[in-house]
Amino acid sequence: MLLKTYSLAPALVWHHIGNTARQAIFIILLSMALGIAVNLIRPDSIPFVETWSMADKLAAEGGDTLAITLEDATALFADNAAIFLDARSQAEYDRGHIQDAVNLPWHEVDNYFETVIMTLNPEAMYITYCDGEACLLSHDLAMLLKDLGFTRVKVLVNGWTLWKEHDLPVTTPSS
Amino acid sequence: MPQKKLSYDTTLTLGYHFTRLVMTCVFLYASIDKIIHPDLFAQAVYNYQVLPGYLVNLTALILPWLELLLGTCLLFNRWMAGASALAAMLMALFVGMITFNLARGLDISCGCFSAAPDEGPITALTLARDVLFLIFSLTLAMLVYVRKTRNVMEILEENRGG
Numbered sequence: 074m075l076l077k078t079y080s081l082a083p084a085l086v087w088h089h090i091g092n093t094a095r096q097a098i099f100i101i102l103l104s105m106a107l108g109i110a111v112n113l114i115r116p117d118s119i120p121f122v123e124t125w126s127m128a129d130k131l132a133a134e135g136g137d138t139l140a141i142t143l144e145d146a147t148a149l150f151a152d153n154a155a156i157f158l159d160a161r162s163q164a165e166y167d168r169g170h171i172q173d174a175v176n177l178p179w180h181e182v183d184n185y186f187e188t189v190i191m192t193l194n195p196e197a198m199y200i201t202y203c204d205g206e207a208c209l210l211s212h213d214l215a216m217l218l219k220d221l222g223f224t225r226v227k228v229l230v231n232g233w234t235l236w237k238e239h240d241l242p243v244t245t246p247s248s
Numbered sequence: 249m250p251q252k253k254l255s256y257d258t259t260l261t262l263g264y265h266f267t268r269l270v271m272t273c274v275f276l277y278a279s280i281d282k283i284i285h286p287d288l289f290a291q292a293v294y295n296y297q298v299l300p301g302y303l304v305n306l307t308a309l310i311l312p313w314l315e316l317l318l319g320t321c322l323l324f325n326r327w328m329a330g331a332s333a334l335a336a337m338l339m340a341l342f343v344g345m346i347t348f349n350l351a352r353g354l355d356i357s358c359g360c361f362s363a364a365p366d367e368g369p370i371t372a373l374t375l376a377r378d379v380l381f382l383i384f385s386l387t388l389a390m391l392v393y394v395r396k397t398r399n400v401m402e403i404l405e406e407n408r409g410g
Contacts, residue, residue, distance in 0.1 A: 204355075
């Protein structure tokens with residue numbers, strides 16, 4: 074008897090898999106319907122499809138764009154006309170950064186208020202950067218500085234990667 | 249002999265309800281803030297940099313509802329086969345995404361339980377927490393299977409044996 078029951082095991086497994094798949098598909102379809110329906114009726118809905126690029130985002134906030142091109146940034150760098158602010162963590166900064174850049178980690182910005190931010194001249198030109206197309210640290214830092222009354226702040230999107238790719242001057246532990 | 253069977257059943261049942269309720273809390277709690285703030289959650293999804301741009305908003309709109317539905321199924325003990333399997337797959341996906349972004353050193357916020365970008369960056373601790381939830385949901389999926397098949401076996405045995 075027992076043997077007969079266990080010979081049913083494969084059928085039971087298939088039955089369970091079929092059940093699982095049906096229920097899972099139903100749950101997924103229901104959540105798709107709910108997600109889309111709620112977004113259609115809620116007042117603060119978001120577009121279903123949106124272009125996600127950092128340049129657009131920087132341009133959207135305030136008329137003129139916060140972003141600065143690599144050419145402009147390198148020109149300012151060559152003339153020593155801008156101070157570069159590295160918004161990444163200290164550990165990342167220590168592993169390598171744009172030459173003469175000042176470290177101002179966004180996640181610990183409170184700790185750097187007196188030692189760094191208070192020493193900066195609000196009239197000077199600043200370029201914030203971090204790493205990666207989508208990195209928001211430099212953007213958030215730039216917005217904070219603007220709120221604090223700094224007038225000339227720009228963001229070099231994907232700064233660290235771009236800078237390295239173009240073999241521009243960096244400071245690394247070995248150099 | 250019946251005593252032994254009873255204690256085994258009790259352990260299974262306790263484990264089943266414990267993992268079920270833990271994952272209920274995880275999914276329900278995780279879904280709320282994201283449903284309230286789709287724009288912030290879309291940003292969090294975008295920051296992971298794993299999806300093409302046109303899928304970012306759709307994911308941000310649907311994923312929280314999937315979490316809410318899963319939490320609801322787990323809470324009311326309904327469609328458990330599908331819900332527990334989906335929960336395990338979702339947790340595996342989250343663990344994968346976090347590992348991937350920790351490995352490439354992306355400084356992004358988790359977007360796990362709060363859509364707000366100041367939730368704090370993902371760390372090894374975030375990963376450990378999600379691995380724990382993955383283990384819970386895998387255990388739950390397994391227990392759902394064991395309980396279902398045991399029920400069927402018992403009925404069959406009774407019918408055939410009796």
